[in-house]
Amino acid sequence: MRICLMGFGAVGQGVAKVISLKNDYLKEHYGLELKLVAVTDSSGAAISQDGLDPDLLLKIKSETGKVSNYPEAGIENIDGINVLDKVEYDTMVEVTPTNIQNGEPAKSLTIKAINDKKDVVTSNKGHLALFFRELIELSHQNGVEFKYEASVGGAMPILNFAQETLPGNEIKSILGILNGTTNFILSRMTIEGSSYEQTLQEAQQLGIAETDPTQDVEGIDAACKTVILANSILGIDCTLKDVQVTGISRITSEAIDLAKKEGYLIKLMAEVSPDSLDVSPRLVKQDSPYAVDGTLNMATLKTDLADEVTVVGLGAGSVETASAILSDLINIWKSQK
Amino acid sequence: MRICLMGFGAVGQGVAKVISLKNDYLKEHYGLELKLVAVTDSSGAAISQDGLDPDLLLKIKSETGKVSNYPEAGIENIDGINVLDKVEYDTMVEVTPTNIQNGEPAKSLTIKAINDKKDVVTSNKGHLALFFRELIELSHQNGVEFKYEASVGGAMPILNFAQETLPGNEIKSILGILNGTTNFILSRMTIEGSSYEQTLQEAQQLGIAETDPTQDVEGIDAACKTVILANSILGIDCTLKDVQVTGISRITSEAIDLAKKEGYLIKLMAEVSPDSLDVSPRLVKQDSPYAVDGTLNMATLKTDLADEVTVVGLGAGSVETASAILSDLINIWKSQK
Numbered sequence: 001m002r003i004c005l006m007g008f009g010a011v012g013q014g015v016a017k018v019i020s021l022k023n024d025y026l027k028e029h030y031g032l033e034l035k036l037v038a039v040t041d042s043s044g045a046a047i048s049q050d051g052l053d054p055d056l057l058l059k060i061k062s063e064t065g066k067v068s069n070y071p072e073a074g075i076e077n078i079d080g081i082n083v084l085d086k087v088e089y090d091t092m093v094e095v096t097p098t099n100i101q102n103g104e105p106a107k108s109l110t111i112k113a114i115n116d117k118k119d120v121v122t123s124n125k126g127h128l129a130l131f132f133r134e135l136i137e138l139s140h141q142n143g144v145e146f147k148y149e150a151s152v153g154g155a156m157p158i159l160n161f162a163q164e165t166l167p168g169n170e171i172k173s174i175l176g177i178l179n180g181t182t183n184f185i186l187s188r189m190t191i192e193g194s195s196y197e198q199t200l201q202e203a204q205q206l207g208i209a210e211t212d213p214t215q216d217v218e219g220i221d222a223a224c225k226t227v228i229l230a231n232s233i234l235g236i237d238c239t240l241k242d243v244q245v246t247g248i249s250r251i252t253s254e255a256i257d258l259a260k261k262e263g264y265l266i267k268l269m270a271e272v273s274p275d276s277l278d279v280s281p282r283l284v285k286q287d288s289p290y291a292v293d294g295t296l297n298m299a300t301l302k303t304d305l306a307d308e309v310t311v312v313g314l315g316a317g318s319v320e321t322a323s324a325i326l327s328d329l330i331n332i333w334k335s336q337k
Numbered sequence: 338m339r340i341c342l343m344g345f346g347a348v349g350q351g352v353a354k355v356i357s358l359k360n361d362y363l364k365e366h367y368g369l370e371l372k373l374v375a376v377t378d379s380s381g382a383a384i385s386q387d388g389l390d391p392d393l394l395l396k397i398k399s400e401t402g403k404v405s406n407y408p409e410a411g412i413e414n415i416d417g418i419n420v421l422d423k424v425e426y427d428t429m430v431e432v433t434p435t436n437i438q439n440g441e442p443a444k445s446l447t448i449k450a451i452n453d454k455k456d457v458v459t460s461n462k463g464h465l466a467l468f469f470r471e472l473i474e475l476s477h478q479n480g481v482e483f484k485y486e487a488s489v490g491g492a493m494p495i496l497n498f499a500q501e502t503l504p505g506n507e508i509k510s511i512l513g514i515l516n517g518t519t520n521f522i523l524s525r526m527t528i529e530g531s532s533y534e535q536t537l538q539e540a541q542q543l544g545i546a547e548t549d550p551t552q553d554v555e556g557i558d559a560a561c562k563t564v565i566l567a568n569s570i571l572g573i574d575c576t577l578k579d580v581q582v583t584g585i586s587r588i589t590s591e592a593i594d595l596a597k598k599e600g601y602l603i604k605l606m607a608e609v610s611p612d613s614l615d616v617s618p619r620l621v622k623q624d625s626p627y628a629v630d631g632t633l634n635m636a637t638l639k640t641d642l643a644d645e646v647t648v649v650g651l652g653a654g655s656v657e658t659a660s661a662i663l664s665d666l667i668n669i670w671k672s673q674k
Contacts, residue, residue: 018642022505030504155643157502165497165648167367167671168359168663187624265624286623287524287602287630289649296626300649305355305660306492310649312626312637323642326505334504 001034001333002088006080006109007095008041008057008067011123011150014322015093016054021319022326032333038087044068044076045083080109084116091119091332093325095150100220100240103127107135114138114146121328123150123321129224129240132231145335147328148232152225153178153297155320156313160327162233162301169303171233173273176299177292178225180315181209181216182248182268186281187293189256190265196251208295218247219268219279226270226277229299238277246280259283265291338371338670339425343417343446344432345378345394345404348460348487351659352430353391358656359663369670375424381405381413382420417446421453428669430662431459432487437557437577440464447472451479458665460487460658466561466577469568482672484665485569489562490515490634492657493650497664499570499638506640508570510610513636514629515562517652518546518553519585519605523618524630527593527602533586545632555584556605556616563607563614566636575614583617596620602628 005012019034026032035051043066046052052073060069068074084092092113096106107127113120120139122128127135128151139146149159153176162171177183181203188199200217203209215221223243230236248268259266264283267290271278284290289310292298297315300308314320342349356371363369372388380403383389389410397406405411421429429450433443444464450457457476459465464472465488476483486496490513499508514520518540525536537554540546552558560580567573585605596603601620604627608615621627626647629635634652637645651657 018505022642025507026505155646157643157646160502161498161648164501165494166660166664167667168355168363169660170362190624287527287628289626289629289633289635291624291628292626293624298626303660305359305663306494306657307651307654309492309494309651310647311498312647312649314644314646317644320643323503323506323640326642327503330504 002037004038004089004092010318011095014318018322020054046070046073048073094122098126103130119145125224129227145332150324154315156297161311173302178270179222180295219245222279243277339374341375341426341429347655348432351655355659357391383407383410385410428456435463440467456482462561466564482669487661491652493634498648510639515607516559517632556582559616566609581615
């Protein structure tokens with residue numbers, strides 16, 4: 001499978017690591033060989049129809065910051081869209097930064113790849129939260145696969161879980177913790193009794209919160225994931241503007257202490273149901289499946305037969321998130337054999 | 338799909354309920370019609386090549402206690418093995434009581450059905466814990482499906498989860514709570530500060546613990562499930578005698594209190610790894626995925642790429658466990674189309 005990897009940040013580098021680590025395993029178990037024929041970052045691209053060496057890509061990125069420095073195959077200042085025209089490939093893996101204003105560049109890259117009859121795998125949330133239906137319909141019209149396991153919950157395999165493990169069950173609603181940064185902040189506030197501001201700063205120092213933490217702490221990231229789950233699992237036609245969102249920036253250590261004394265924790269919960277698309281802080285019982293700490297994500301599916309089933313996993317991480325991308329690639333491969 | 342349902346206790350009745358509830362859904366979504374052609378209990382059987390009415394079966398069982406009272410189709414004192422010769426069927430659903438002495442009658446029923454080239458779905462643990470390899474190999478030799486999602490964790494879809502949602506990952510080990518009765522007892526002792534004996538009695542009154550609670554409280558039920566996970570997910574060739582087992586009957590309320598003060602809970606954990614097959618009480622951190630209360634089951638898979646992923650679900654329940662059997666039936670149906 002020839003892959004154009006659009007974006008070479010943490011997740012993109014994770015994809016290269018996973019390909020390097022697992023190529024033998026994939027050949028043996030699935031007869032699948034993943035070949036990187038193009039990789040882009042903000043500096044440009046590296047393109048080679050014969051395949052790029054993932055380890056060399058990682059080395060050059062780490063040493064020079066630019067994939068365009070790849071020997072012979074590097075091209076400076078080339079646009080992602082143009083890269084897709086310069087090389088023959090089967091699947092675009094799109095891991096550019098999430099943009100919730102207009103979904104770009106992910107949106108244009110995805111539309112082009114799909115129109116060119118290529119399969120697409122993404123970890124991006126922006127274009128899905130804004131244009132889910134349009135993009136899915138376009139993929140159907142073109143008869144290609146469009147997969148996005150990594151876009152919700154990183155390494156937590158919530159989409160595969162909902163679609164593959166419970167056949168015969170109807171999923172009625174979902175309640176989950178879909179943002180690791182806020183879960184880390186609330187967990188630390190609970191354990192240490194520290195203030196929101198203090199804990200946010202700590203999270204920023206650890207690289208768990210970004211310099212501008214708005215998307216995480218105001219619940220926008222969780223809302224994007226809410227849209228993706230609503231559309232893909234519950235068939236609810238919605239976009240980001242349909243989600244009611246309240247963040248965690250007004251949660252005080254006093255509120256957390258009060259809850260704790262009564263056996264509760266405060267968590268930023270996303271509710272996905274036909275009646276409610278909502279991201280907001282809620283009380284959850286200690287020792288319930290909702291009471292996971294640190295940067296973990298979780299989602300509980302309410303079903304008609306199996307009652308409540310829950311999946312928990314790491315919401316972020318380079319190789320961890322790339323493993324969700326790998327599962328999409330393998331599923332595409334298997335469906336085409 | 339014509340089904341012989343062997344056993345009509347809680348799980349068997351759940352299967353009848355699920356067929357009644359979901360027949361239209363299954364036809365619409367999968368083109369699958371489940372037809373009960375035989376049902377057995379300790380009184381005998383009801384057999385009809387035209388199909389038995391699941392609602393009437395449930396009514397007769399509830400009113401008279403015997404499926405052999407089914408009008409016209411009822412037969413008293415017929416042996417399960419003989420039932421399999423009296424009717425044409427596609428799949429045996431075997432839900433007789435677990436027997437860890439010799440795996441009977443599940444073992445003989447399963448061997449006969451497989452040798453007759455029938456697919457088999459079971460919720461039974463005894464024959465799997467004692468003869469896993471033999472039974473799986475026999476099913477391979479005969480080219481039939483042999484599925485057992487319901488045997489571990491009831492409605493918690495651990496086998497589908499491990500096999501379907503994480504392609505590309507290698508599962509290194511499993512750590513889980515595989516027995517709902519002991520988890521209920523330990524959770525109540527933690528919340529109420531009550532003694533083991535007192536809490537066991539409460540669980541017995543609620544029908545959560547059996548009159549003879551040995552298999553649950555001494556860890557034998559969890560050990561059976563450990564064997565099934567070890568063989569099916571990790572490929573470890575083992576049987577019940579290979580599992581190190583310590584139960585919960587010596588856990589004191591003082592020990593639980595001490596743990597609680599340090600932020601820990603005591604749980605009966607099953608460890609499944611190439612180095613260790615072990616069921617024993619362990620300390621787990623509050624607010625970790627291991628800290629689920631009540632009759633919930635959970636299992637954390639340690640993987641090479643996605644790190645730790647966890648699934649949580651109800652470990653028992655009539656319709657809930659039947660939903661796991663239904664998922665096996667659907668997967669057999671899909672694989673044969």
